[in-house]
Amino acid sequence: MVKRKRAGLVKVQNLPMLQNLIRRDPPSYREEFILQYRHYESQRDIFMSQPDGSESETFCELVGFMSNVCSSFPDLTQEFPNDLAQLLLKNHAVLNYDLREKLVQSLVLLRNKDVIASTTLLQTLFPVLTATQSKALRTQIYTTIVSDIRNANTKTRNHRLNKTVQAVLFGLVEAGKNDPASTSGLWAVKLTRELWKRRVWDDARTVEIMKEASLSANGKVMSGSVRFFLGVDQEMEEAEDSDDGDDVNIGKVKHQAGINKKTNKKKRKVDRAYATLKKQQKNKNKPNPLNFSALHLLHDPQGFAENLFSKHLSRSNTKFKIEQKLLVLQLVSRLIGLHKLSVLGIYSYLLKYLSPRQRDVTHFLACTAQAAHDLVPPDVLEPIVKKIADEFVSEGVASEVATAGLNSIREICARAPLAMNTTLLQDLVEYKGSKDKGVMMAARGLIGLYREIAPEMLKKKDRGKSASMGMKDHETLRFGIEKSGEIEGLELLEEWKEEQRRLKRAEKGLDSDVEGEGLEEVEEDWGAWEAGSDDSDDDETGWINVDSDHEIEISDSEDESEKKPRKKSKKAGEEEEEKVTKDSETPNGQLIDEEIEKKPSTFATTRILTPADFAKLAELRTQAGLDKLLGNGKKADKHHTNRTPITNEDAVDVLAIQGPAKRGKADKEARLAVAAEGREGRDKFGSKKGKHAEKSHSTTNKEKERKKNFLMTVRKAKGKQKRSLVEKRRVLRAHVEKQKKAARKH
C-alpha cells in the first residue's frame, strides 16, 4: 500500500479511532501502533502482577484492538498470538470472566484473519475445555471448536486438521479409559457426536474414537458413546430436516422489499434470499452423499462386541446402573444382529432378565430379538424361546404380557426360524382364538410367519390355502444354509422391462420378439437415471393404487390378470398397444415363468441398475405384496416369497413387541380428550351455542334495552293521555283508514 499523505496531524484520541485509521492506512500509523503495542505489553505486565484483579477493562480493550489490527503488522506481532494463548492456558482459572471471553474471541478472530492456524487454535482451546470449571467458558469454547472445524471442512475436507483433532480426541478418550472417575472423554464424545451429526466427520477414525469411548470405565462417557452408535444416524436425519426448515420465503421477502424503505441492507437481504433459494434448488438435484452408518464403519465388530460384553456386562461389573447396562445390551445385540456375530455368552445373560416382573422387559425382549440371527446355533436360542413361552405366554398372565411374549417370539423366529419346535409352535398358535385383540393379533402374526418359512410345522388347518399349495416345493429349513444372493423382486423388474421393451417396439411397428436391440434402449435409460424423474404425480404423494374392480371380478383367464394397468402413467392412445402386448404375451408367458424358477436371473449381472430402476423395483415389490394380500390370482402365487424381508439393519421396535396399546379406563377428561380428537376442524357442523361469547364485542343496544331497569323505562313508555295532538290525530286517522279497508273487504 502506498503511504498516504496525511491531510493533517490526526490526533488519535481512542482505540477504536486508531483501529479505523490503521485499517485504512497501516503504514502511516505504524508509530502509533508501536506505541500501543508497548502499552499493551505494559498493561499485560501490570495485569500479570495480579491476574485475578478486578481492573481488566482497559486490558480487554487493548487485546481486542491488537487482535483486530495485528494482521496489518505481521512483522511486529509475531509473538502476540502465542502471548494470548499462554495467557489463557495458564490463567484461565483465575481470569476475570470478561477477559477470558475476550481472549477466546480474540483467538478466534486471529484464526479468521489467518494469523494463526486452526491447529494452533484447537491446541490452545482443548486443554482449557477439559480443565476449566466455568460452564460459560466451556460452552463458548465448545461452540468455537465446532464451528472452527466445520468452517475448515466446508469447501473440501481438511484431512490434516481432522486427523490432528481426531488424534487429540482419541488421546483424551484413551487417557481416561480405565478410570471410572475421569470424565475427560466426555467432551471428546460430545464433540465427535456433534461433528458426525453435521456430516463433517464420517469416516472410520471417528467411529474408532467412539468405539474406544464406549469401552470406557466411566458411565457417562460410555453411555454417551453407546447412544451415539444407537441413535446418531437418526439424529443426523433430523438435523438435516431442521436445516431444511429454515427455507426462505422468497415471495414475502420480495413483497417487503417492494413496500419498505429501500436500503442497501434490505437489498442484500433479497439477494441473500435468492442465493439461498438457488442453493437449495441445486442441492435438491444433487444425489444424496454416500454415507455409511457408524455401525457399518466399525473395524472388527466381533472383537468390539466381545469386549463390550465382557467389560460392561460381566457379572462382576456392578458399577453401572441397569439403564446403562441396557444401553450396552442394546448396542451389543444390535451389533450381533447386524454383523451376524457369535457372542454366545449374551444369550444366557439375557435369560436372567426375561421375566414379566423385570423392569423395561420389552426392551430386553427387543434386545433378545435383535441378537438373534440365522447363524446362531438353535440350541442356544431354544431355551430363550422356551423361557419366554413359559413365563409370558401362559394361562395366568395378563394379556399385555402374553402379547409381548408372543410378539417377541415372533421377532426371534423371524430372524432364527430354527429356534422353534413344532409342539411349542402349535401350542402358541392356539392363542389365535384369544379374546384379547393384542394376543390374537400376535398369535396370528406367528402363524403368518410360519406359513411362509415352515408351513409343515403348523397344523394343517392353520396352514392356509397358498401355503398348503406351496408345500410340495418347499424345502425344509436347515441350519447354516445360505441362499444364493439375489435382489428381492428382481424378476419383477426384469419382467416389467421386457414388457416395456415390447410396448416400445410394437409402437414402432417392429417384431416384438427380436432380441439384441437393447442397446439403444439402454442409452435412453441413462436419461432417466434419477429416481422419480419420470414418475407420475400419484407416485410422489405416496398413495398406492388399489384396483377395487379387480377384487370383485373373478378372472378366469391368465390374460386378464396380466392386463392389470401398471402404475406407470400411460399416454392417451395406448389402448391398442396394450392389445398387442396381450397377444404377444400369451404364448410366451408360461415359458418365461418356468425359466425364472429354474435358474437365477442374470439380469443384475448383465445390466447396470439405475436409481430409477431401484425405485421401480420397490414399487413393483409393494404392488406384488398388495396383490398377494388381496388374493389376486396367479400373479401372487407365482412369486410367493414376497414377505417383506427381515433386515438386520434396523433395530427391533419396542412398540412392535408391546403390541397395540389398550385404552384403559382413564378419567373423564382423558376420555373426552380422546373423543374430541377426531372432531377438530369440523366447526361447521357443531352447535353455535358457545360461538357468540367467543367473539368479543361490546353489548348491543338491544341487550342494553333488555337489561335496563323496569322503573327507568316505565316513564318513557308514554300513555294515551300524554300523547301530543299530532300523535292523536295520526292514530285516529290510521284507525279510520283501517275501518274503511275492513268495510271494503266485506
Next chain:
Amino acid sequence: MGSSNKKKKEKLKDFKKPKLKVGKTKAKPSNFTNTSFKSKAIVVATQSLHTSAPNVSYLFTHHLTLLKHHSSATRRESLSYLTTHLPNALRFTVSPASSDYSSGIPAMSTIVTALTPLMLDTSQLVRTHLLALLKILPCEQVAMYIPKILLFVNSATTHITEDIRADSTKFLEWAIGVDREGAFGGGGWGNSLRGIAGCLGWTGGGVKAVVPKGKETKIVLQHLGTLKAVLETGLTSCGNEEQDGKGVRGLGLLHGSSEAYMIPNKSNVYAYLNLFSTPSANISGGGSGGIGTAGSGSMAMVGEPEDMDSRRRYLKDGPGKGALAVLKIGLSSLKKDGGEVGRVAGKVLAYLDEMLEEKVVE
C-alpha cells in the same frame, strides 16, 4: 337526576386543591395509617459511643475506595484529603513493612495499589494531585513498591492520550528519585529510556522529531529534563557502594562475606531466577523478534542491567543499542532545530556522549 349530581361533585372533589390555612394542621390523606405507638421503655440494641466524627482508619479506607469513583472531582477531593492527612499519620508508624493497625492507617501496599492506577487517570487535575501526594510520601516506605509503580509509569508513557503521556515523565522522575536501583532493575532501565523516547515521539526507525511549538515546547523541555535526570542517575555512581560498605562495617559483622547471607534490603532480589514465572518471561524469552527498535518490554528479562556498569554496557553494545541510536538521532535533530529546546537537547546529547566515552576510556 339527583344522584348523578352528587356523583359529579364527588368526582370533582379529587381535582380540587386543598386549601391550607395558617395555624392549622394539614389534613391527613385518605390512606393515612397511624403508626404511632406507646411504650414504657425503648431499648436500643447497638449504640455507637462515638460522639465525634468517624475514626481515622475508616476515613482512610473510605477515601481510598473513593479513588475509584467515576467523578473526577470526587477522586481529586479524596486525593487532597489523603495529601493533608496521610503524611502526618505515616510519620508515626514504626516500620514500613508492617503498618501499624492500631494507628488505623491502611497498609502501604493498599495505598500504593489504590494510588498507582491514577497515573492513567483521564483528568489532568487528578494526576497533578497524585504527583503532589506521591512526592510527600516517605521515600523509605514507598521504595519497595517502586518496581510495581514503574509498571504503571511505563503504561502511562505509552498511553494513547497525549496528556497522560506528557505527565508520565514526571512520575518517572519521581520514581528514580525515590529508588534508583528499584526503578532501573528488572528491565526498568531500557523501559524508561524507551518510554521517554516514545513520549518525545521517537518510536520508529525513521525518527523525525516534530518541531515543538508553543505549549508543546514546555512538555518537550520537561521530557528532556527527565531524560537527563534518568541518564544522570543511571550512568553515574552515586556512592551506592560506599553506603553498602558503611552499612556492613557499621554493623560490626565478623566476616567480610556475611553480607551475602543477610536478608536483602530490596524486594525481589532473586528475580533473575524466575521462581514465580510470569508468562512474560516464558512467552518472549527469546523474543527479540518483537517490536523492532522499541523492543518488547519483557525482552530485557534475560540480560537485565542491574548496576551502573551493566547499564552502560547495555546501551553501548547490549540489547539497548537500538534505543541508544534512537535517542541520539532524536536529540541531534532537536539540537539542529535550535532554540531553547535545541540547547537543552544539545546538553543532554553531550552528556550522553560523555558518559559513554568515559566507559570506553575506562
